Amino acid sequence: MQGRLVAGRYRLGEAIGSGGMGRVWRAHDEVLHRVVAIKELTAALYVSESDQAILLARTRGEARAAARINHSAVVTVHDVLEHDGRPWIVMELVEGRSLADAVKEEERVDPREAARIGLWVLRALRAAHTAGVLHRDVKPGNVLLADDGRVLLTDFGIAQIEGDSTITRTGEVVGSVDYLAPERVRGHDPGPASDLWALGATLYTAVEGRSPFRRTSPLTTMQAVVEEEATEPRHAGALGPVIDALLRKDPAARPDPTEAEQMLAEAAEGRRPRKAQAYVPTRHSGPSAQAATAMPGTTGPAG
The missing domain is CATH 1.10.510.10 (Transferase(Phosphotransferase) domain 1)
Known part of the structure; x- marks a missing residue:
């Protein structure tokens, strides 16, 4: 997979992370000449066509959600695309x-x-x-x-x-x-x-x-x-x-x-x-004790 060109633009480098839904790659954007991160939704390979549609919708939803948030503490999403029948998300690379x-x-x-x-x-x-x-x-x-x-x-x-x-x-x-x-x-x-x-x-x-x-x-x-x-x-x-x-x-x-x-x-x-x-809820000792539900404004010992 390393060295592969995705969507005619993003050249994959090494894998930098993985999880239940997919894998994240370091990649080079050969159009803008910058390094990015690309999330490959590998889960799409193992689900039905109807579930693939849901997964693609969620992927687009991620890009749309991130695009609505303007803050330096939120990873920027640059692009969302389909390649080899599954969705990919192009993001800011955080070293x-x-x-x-x-x-x-x-x-x-x-x-x-x-x-x-x-x-x-x-x-x-x-x-x-x-x-x-x-x-x-x-x-x-x-x-x-x-x-x-x-x-x-x-x-x-x-x-x-x-x-x-x-x-x-x-x-x-x-x-x-x-x-x-x-x-x-x-x-x-x-x-x-x-x-x-x-x-x-x-x-x-x-x-x-x-x-x-x-x-x-x-x-x-x-x-x-x-x-x-x-x-x-x-x-x-x-x-x-x-x-x-x-x-x-x-x-x-x-x-x-x-x-x-x-x-x-x-x-x-x-x-x-x-x-x-x-x-802070009051904590009682004893094997069967449960924490009290002190509401804001009440007092009790520190937890």
């Missing part, structure tokens, strides 16, 4: 690694750095939500850490554009199950707060080195998301109460984006955010 790779290589991320990463992801999400786009698949693998220090959010492949129901149905569960907000697991329509919950789960993974709700199967993982509180993070430092706030089961009880941004900014400076304390 670096994903947050998932960083956790895998280093076991965990320093809390202040994790807060800085979270701050940029939140800013990308705010820009997306302002444009009427929900990401719906925020997770460590979709957060890119550039070698130059930038943080970028990528892969809007299952994004839901406000007013567009072409490729998604009410109650359809899409995304990585251990980063799905509880309301999404229950089949409710997601909102911006659902992306913030996924951000909280992503930051938990960054500082603890493991997903907060992953269990032995997708079903038990979804049950944990809905019914269980995450184990109190041991390495989160000042970021701990912010993660707790973002992981509230009730979307109405989570901080709004403005509050979350302020909390993350304080945590990035190593300061424990005062406002986050109001969102």
Whole structure:
């Protein structure tokens, strides 16, 4: 595959990433003479014609969603095309690694750095939500850490554009199950707060080195998301109460984006955010204890 010319324009280099849906290649745009990243949707090779149409629609949806978002923390999509019967997405090439790779290589991320990463992801999400786009698949693998220090959010492949129901149905569960907000697991329509919950789960993974709700199967993982509180993070430092706030089961009880941004900014400076304390659930000791559902404005011991 390396060296192959795609759509008469993009010369493939080495593969730089892969996942369940496809493979990402470094490529050279021989028209504009620049290096780009191309995502090859290999899943199209193994599905029916009707599912190929859905996959193509989702691919176009990703390009359309990303195009509506104007922010430096969102990976730019240059083009979407069909080649050899499957869709390809041409994107800005980010030299670096994903947050998932960083956790895998280093076991965990320093809390202040994790807060800085979270701050940029939140800013990308705010820009997306302002444009009427929900990401719906925020997770460590979709957060890119550039070698130059930038943080970028990528892969809007299952994004839901406000007013567009072409490729998604009410109650359809899409995304990585251990980063799905509880309301999404229950089949409710997601909102911006659902992306913030996924951000909280992503930051938990960054500082603890493991997903907060992953269990032995997708079903038990979804049950944990809905019914269980995450184990109190041991390495989160000042970021701990912010993660707790973002992981509230009730979307109405989570901080709004403005509050979350302020909390993350304080945590990035190593300061424990005062406002986050109001969102921290009371944790009781004992094998059968469950966390209380303290609402914003109530007081209780720190989590």
